[in-house]
Amino acid sequence: MAQMQSDATRWRERALAVMPVGSSTNSKAPALLPEEPEVIVRGRGCRVWDDRGREFIDYRNALGPVTLGYADARVDAAIRAQLDDGILFGHPHPLETTTAELFCSLVPGAEAARFLKTGGEALAALIRIARAHTGHDRIVQIGYNGWLNSLAPGARVLPGATSAQVPGVPAALAELHHAVDWDDRETLDELFAAHGSQIALILVAADYPSVPGATDFYRHLRATADAHGALLGYDEMVTGFRVALGGMAEFTGVLPDLSVFGKGVANGMPLSVYCGRRDVLSVLDRGEVVVSSTYGGETLSLAAASATMSAMRDDGVIPHLHAAGARLQTGMNALFAAAGVELRLVGHPTCPQFVAEDERMLQTFLRAAFRHGLSFYRVVYVNAAHTDADIDETLQRVHAALAEVRT
Structure with a gap:
């Protein structure tokens, strides 16, 4: 593999010189140099390689999207086949319909679906749709719903960070968004007592460590929304096609x-679904x-999604991820004990989270x-390419x- 940088010029330095944060995705920017890779140049199965040729068994999986494994042959073949026929057109491609049909057949409660590219814009679509359907303006947000929708004072501005007031969000808009912590039923009930007739949507992203016992809280959210004429929305960006094929709707039955x-x-191709x-x-x-986007019907991502969902439906991917x-x-x-x-x-074995009494210990590890x-x-x-041998x-x-951490 060709060397991709000189010893004198590091990728991190070059990136910071031309882009804020040094990456277009905050959570991908390396914070633990020199041990952490500055860039990843290749992936296959459950392993990735950096520009220095170092190999890693990977448990980041592009921050979650790579469920089948890097360079999965089924997905890559679908992308290559569609590439020969074109990427984007001025009319819908049949893949828009067939991929939506497949998706709706797999996800409980999905009677219809449309496509966008990112989670943030799909969540923004949900919020607008909920406001229009109910005629109400207020939104209750539980968990991290993406940078675009982190609008409420005290909301998650990143998965692990909150802000008392979100810079760049006008106070008049922030006033309509209410952040509630996971399973904080008292605050939720107080909000509905004060504003129940004005709340359009409860939007919940599962708290990863709490997923195994989440069913009762989801039932409470369903009952609360129904009692006040609000809608209930699930942010399944992480939990969908991982905790269960149909996400938290299937996992909880709510x-x-x-x-x-x-x-x-879509195993890493850019695609989001609102349904x-x-x-x-x-x-x-x-x-x-x-809600309209030129790139919503881009065919390579739809081909990848159809291949990915078909593999998940037919090849026992979810049980493998669990095991x-x-x-x-x-x-x-x-080993920790x-x-x-x-x-x-x-948390749930397909997306457990590190919990540490001392953050410095986690960084050291x-x-x-x-x-x-x-x-x-x-x-x-984990992804479907992690074998027992890889885990061992x-x-x-x-x-x-x-052994190094203890010394």
């Missing part, structure tokens, strides 16, 4: 009125709400993991990394 999906649906009850989405048919994730989570937690290190992986060829993120994602090798490397 159906929402609207949902957004994205990560996992839900046909009568709610009919505000789009009537022209009351306009591989559980093997990793159980093994790592046993044996080493006396105050770290744990908590992650640095050591990078040194031993393991690429972790705060949320740990990972655990061996974790054991070696922990």
Whole structure:
């Protein structure tokens, strides 16, 4: 593999010189140099390589979207076949319809679906649709709903960060958005007591460590929305096609009125889906709400999504993610306990999250993991290419990394 940088000029320095944060995605910008890769240049299966030729067993998976594995042959073949016929046209391509049909057949409560490119814009579409359908203006937000929709004082401006007032958001707009913490039923009930007749939508993104026991809270959200004439919306960007094929709707058995999906649906190709009850989405048919994007029907992403969803439906991908994730989570937690290190992986095995009493300990461990060829993120994602042998090798490397952490 050709060397992609000189020793004198690092990618991080070059990136910071021409773009804020040094990456277009905040969470991808390396913060643990020199152990962490500055750039990744190649991926295959469950492994990635940086510009220096270092190989890592990867548990970032592009921050969640790579569910089948890097360079999956089924997805790549679908993309190449469609590339020969064209990427984008001035009329709908049949893939728009067939991909929507497949999606709706797999996701409980999805009576209709449309496509965009990112989670943020799909969530913005949901908010506008909910306001138009209900005639109400206020939005309750639980969890991180993307940078575009982090509007409420105290909302998640990043998955792990909140802000008392979001810079760049006018106070008049922020006043209509209300942040509620996970399972904070008291605050939720107080909000509805004060503004129930004005709330259009409860928009909830699952708290990853709390996913295994989330059903009761989702039932409470459903009952609260129904009692006040509000809609219930699920942010399934992470949980969809990972926790279950149909996301939290399938996992909990509690159906929402609207949902957004994205990560996992197209194995890394840019695509988001907003979906839900046909009568709610009919505000789009009537022209009351306009949500439209030139690139919504881009065919390479739709071809990738059809191949990805078909593989998930037919090839037992979700059970494999559960088994591989559980093997990793159980093994790592046993190693942490044996080493006396105050770290744990908590939550659903397909997307558990590191929990640490001391943030410095987590950073120290992650640095050591990078040194031993393991690429972790705060949320740990397995993909379908992680075999038992890969998990066992990972655990061996974790054991070696922990030996450095203790010394």
